[in-house]
Amino acid sequence: MLITQKWDVIVIGGGPAGLAAAISAHDQGAKTCIIEREERLGGILKQCIHDGFGLVTFKEKLTGPEYAWRYIEQANERNVPVFLNSFVMDLKKEGNIFKLSLINSKEGAFYLSAPAIVLAMGCRERTAKQVFIHGTRPAGVFTAGLAQYFINIQGHMPTKKCVILGSGDIGLIMARRLTLEGATVHGVYEILPEPSGLTRNVVQCLQDYCIPLHLNTTVAKVHGKNRVEGVTINSVKNFKPIPGTEKYIDCDALIVSVGLIPENEIIEPLNVPIDPKTRGPFVDQNLMTMFDGIFSCGNALHVNDLVDYVSESGNIAGSNAANFAKENLQKRNLIPVTPKDNILYVVPQYVDLNQKSEVVIFFRSSRTLRDVKLKVYSDGNNYISKKYKVVRPPEMERIILNLSKVPSNISEINIELKGE
Ligand SMILES: Cc1cc2nc3c(=O)[nH]c(=O)nc-3n(C[C@H](O)[C@H](O)[C@H](O)COP(=O)(O)OP(=O)(O)OC[C@H]3O[C@@H](n4cnc5c(N)ncnc54)[C@H](O)[C@@H]3O)c2cc1C
Structure with a gap:
């Protein structure tokens, strides 16, 4: 069946930002739907089974799935339609209306249109290829989020003894998670002179588990042919390895936690201006981008450390997108x-x-x-x-x-x- 549907607001991404945006747009009276490329709503929270979510909003320490569920329930109560397993192939503007071409296995190709779009696509992890490491590329080099997906969603242990490169929050959380699952985490190695994750995660994930944090160090080389056999660590000065400080560590995996990049490729054809510092679009206080009718929230806008503020931004973007769809734009x-x-x-x-x-x-x-x-x-x-x-x-x-x-x-x- 070929679906062509008209909406007031289309939200792209069904994580915490997209859910909050859809709920608030719906509550403002806008006919709203969510497009999600995965088979379930919840975004990255589905795999974050540790607690610490929702302290600001709910004054409770929830796990990621529990936090997401509170918003999924609200969207379900409102019967907000969701297109799961759906990929946006094309986004263009004709007159005042955005037209989206999509594809999924149930409907095949289908088209949705709306005067307002909310971008809530989250972010993706930087990979080992985006940092400079010598050596071969054997199996066993994972991003921290991928290692988290293996353990928490698929039930596979990706390593028995590993080194973590980068002290971002996901790396710190995975150091604890892998230790709890019986792996040896030799240490977290950070090129900067101080950790790049939240202090609470340094304390709760490393110090509480006696996992060493090595500052001003990096992984200079990966060893191994089919599988990682070890890595060479170097102390650094001005981001350059100091000769003579090499140390070999025997391990079967290198877990990389070297930053997140907002996912905004979808809007490239529309030339929506992007802030080079945040890698998300420039926005005003309504979270409308410099392109009238396109709103942005959550990690697609800038990398957030607390999910509560992700939901807050979804709320702001969703309700303003609904107002925009109703009244169109007053001159800014x-x-x-x-x-x-x-x-x-x-x-x-x-x-x-x-x-x-x-x-x-x-x-x-x-x-x-x-x-x-x-x-x-x-x-x-x-x-x-x-x-x-x-x-x-x-x-x-x-x-x-x-x-x-x-x-x-x-x-x-x-x-x-x-x-x-
Ligand atoms: C490992 C980890 C631990 C964290 N720990 C905490 C914590 O303890 N406490 C806390 O408050 N916060 C924590 N955070 C931060 C918080 O989880 C994130 O900030 C939040 O989940 C971001 O929400 P989002 O909706 O913007 O993005 P996501 O949760 O990434 O959701 C984006 C959604 O958009 C979908 N999508 C992307 N592109 C498309 C497309 N083209 N078409 C359709 N769908 C698309 C994705 O499939 C995904 O479902 C953690 C994050 C991580 C990664």
Whole structure:
């Protein structure tokens, strides 16, 4: 059967961001559906069986599947239609309407259209190929998320003794998970002088299990023909291996946890402007991109460390997409929110001064700083001053800017962190 359906809002991605977006768009009265390429809703949370999700939203320590289930239930109660196992082949705009060509094994090729689209495709892991490691490419080099999928979803142990490269959150969580399942984790090796995951994960996943964290080190070479037999570790200076510091470690796997990249290839044909710092689209406070009618949320927008804020962004994107579908666009008066001293990035990157609402702003510092003051200001006006005992790049910070305090004639809002 050839389906051609008209919707108000189409949400691409059925993880926590997409679920929250679909629920809030539906609650605003929009005819909404979700497209998901996998066979079940829940996104990455399906394989995150550790607890620690939902502390902000539910004040409870939930596992990933439990957290996802709370939103799946809400979507089910509202009968939000879901297209599972469905791939978007093409996305284009004709007049004011987006047209999506899709394919799945049940319907074959089918087409959906809507005036508003919410992007909630999450992110993918950087692989070993994206970091510079000498040696062969035997079996046994996995990303941390793949190792997690093997253990938690498929019930296979991918290693008996391994080395973890990179101290991002997934690597830290997998160090603990593999140890609990009986593997020997020789250590986590991080090229930077400090861990790139959350402090709580360093404590709960490494220190509590006596797993060593080696800073300023990297895996320089992988050994083995058919299967990993060992790796060479090097201390580094200025990101370069220091000669003479080589150490061979006998192991059967290298688990790589070297960062996440928002998945946004789907919008490439539309040339939606992408922020090179976040790898997600530039957005305003409604999470609408610079392309009218396309909204972005969750990890597709920028890599989040807490799922609660992913759901919050889904909520914002979904309800604004519903409003957009109903009323279309009021002309925007966009000005940039510019990251200045010690700010790595800021989201949203623009605010629409025609709206005098409260704006949720996320930022990360570019380095670890102690006793600093955050300042949000423009042309002599100071909107927010806040002191921080410590800020670290892995910990995303959240502030609220009240636009009713911001004059309509300014050209830029600046955000900076400076020592006191
Ligand atoms: C290992 C790990 C541990 C974590 N631990 C914690 C924790 O303890 N506490 C916490 O709060 N947060 C944690 N997080 C973070 C949190 O889980 C993520 O931030 C959150 O799941 C991101 O949600 P999302 O909906 O943006 O993306 P995802 O969960 O990745 O969902 C995206 C969905 O979109 C689908 N999709 C992608 N492209 C397409 C397409 N073209 N067409 C159709 N569908 C598509 C994908 O299949 C997927 O289902 C963890 C994350 C990971 C990876």
